[in-house]
Amino acid sequence: MLRFTVLILALANAGYYAWAHGLMPLGQSTSSAEAEPQRLAQQLHPDALRIVPKAGAGTPAPEEAPSTSTATKSAPVAATPPAASPAPAQAPTPAPTAPTAVPTPTLTPAAIAVTAAAVPALALAAAQSESKPEAKTPAKAEPSAICLQAGAFNAAQADVLRRALGSSLPADSWSLSNATLPxxxxxxxxxxxxxxxxxxxxxxxxxxxxxxxxxxxxxxxxxxxxxxxxxxxxxxxxxxxxxxxxxxxxxxxxxxxETPAFVLRLPAVAPDARQRINATLRRALAGKTLRPC
The missing domain is CATH 3.30.70 (Alpha-Beta Plaits)
Known part of the structure; x- marks a missing residue:
């Protein structure tokens, strides 16, 4: 029983295959010449295919030109026999994939407003940096002159000191003033x-x-x-x-x-000249040293 059922199913499938491919027309007789236009009408035309960019890509689609595909779409499809089912359409040939265009970035109105507001601030900062004077390193302050004095000297010591000062220092850089030695x-x-x-x-x-x-x-x-x-x-x-x-x-x-005396005074001595003056006047100072006034 099972073998008989399998045999019937196999024969039914074979008959359907022959009828679907026009090998065994039934009911209405259709020649092979009449079947060929039907197959041609169902074919696709690869040369008429066009690549349409995706919506929102920013590139407008070119104007549509009349092509053979339009004519193909408008042509009436040949009528098929009423008793026959439509033959399965042939799979279309895949079109070559074109490189996808990189979408151009667009600025939204909010981004444009922010950019426009930032431009004056950037321009102001650049102008300030150009007009700002360079910071100058403050010059190192030179040490100021100091006042020195020595004494007291008696009359004889003052005479020796006066001769030494006149031969080694300018006349306006020193003075010997009278004083009283208590x-x-x-x-x-x-x-x-x-x-x-x-x-x-x-x-x-x-x-x-x-x-x-x-x-x-x-x-x-x-x-x-x-x-x-x-x-x-x-x-x-x-x-x-x-x-x-x-x-x-x-x-x-x-x-x-209590005796009269003399005091030596140097009102303005450069710090680096103090040692030199001490060395020059060492003997005339009679053992006394120069000290701040």
């Missing part, structure tokens, strides 16, 4: 008859923790100075303080009387 008083022990007595007094002062030095005056040698003071009253107070430490033989003597 008197000075000393708490003094001496004058001792010999050096042994001097050594004995030194040991006594060391034991009492009292500082001392030489008087540096030939008329007071050999002796000891226990302090120098600008006024006699100050010297007397110092002597009374030493009495509390057991010092009994000291007294107050004038070390220097």
């Amino acid at each position: 008197g000075r008083w000393m708490v003094y022990m001496g004058r001792f008859p010999d050096l042994n007595t001097l050594d004995k007094k030194r040991k006594e002062l060391q034991a009492r923790d009292v500082p001392y030095d030489r008087p540096q005056i030939a008329a007071l040698e050999p002796g000891l100075s226990l302090g120098r003071y600008s006024t006699e009253e100050a010297a007397e107070r110092a002597l009374a303080q030493l009495g509390t430490k057991g010092v009994r033989s000291a007294r107050v003597v004038p070390e220097r009387a």
Whole structure:
């Protein structure tokens, strides 16, 4: 039974195939000559195909020209036999793929407005950068001149110093002004008859923790100075303080009387010239040094 069914289906399929391909026309007789125009009418014409750009690509489509495809579409299709089904259409030949055009970017009205608003700001910034002067590095300030002075000098020392200044410095760069050298008083022990007595007094002062030095005056040698003071009253107070430490033989003597003197003044000296002036006037300064005014 199954074999009989399979055989019937095979025969039915073969008959349909023959009828569909015009090999076994049924009902209405149709010759092979009449079937050929039908096949030709169903064919496509590749030479009449046109590539139409995608909508929105920004490139307008060229004007349509009349082609054979239009005529083909308008031509009536030959009538097929009423009892026959239409033959399956032949698959169209694929047309060659054309390169897709790159869409041109378009600016929206909002983007155009933003760009137009940014142009004046950019132009203003460029103008400011061009008109802005270049920053100059501030020049390094040169050290200013300083005022120096030295003294006081007695009359003989002032004469020696004046000759040295005249031969080494311009006349308008220095001055020797008159001054008064105040008197000075000393708490003094001496004058001792010999050096042994001097050594004995030194040991006594060391034991009492009292500082001392030489008087540096030939008329007071050999002796000891226990302090120098600008006024006699100050010297007397110092002597009374030493009495509390057991010092009994000291007294107050004038070390220097009030005498006229001279003070050297250099009002404007360059910092790099200070050492040179010191070296030039070393002997004439009599052991004194230049110091700020």
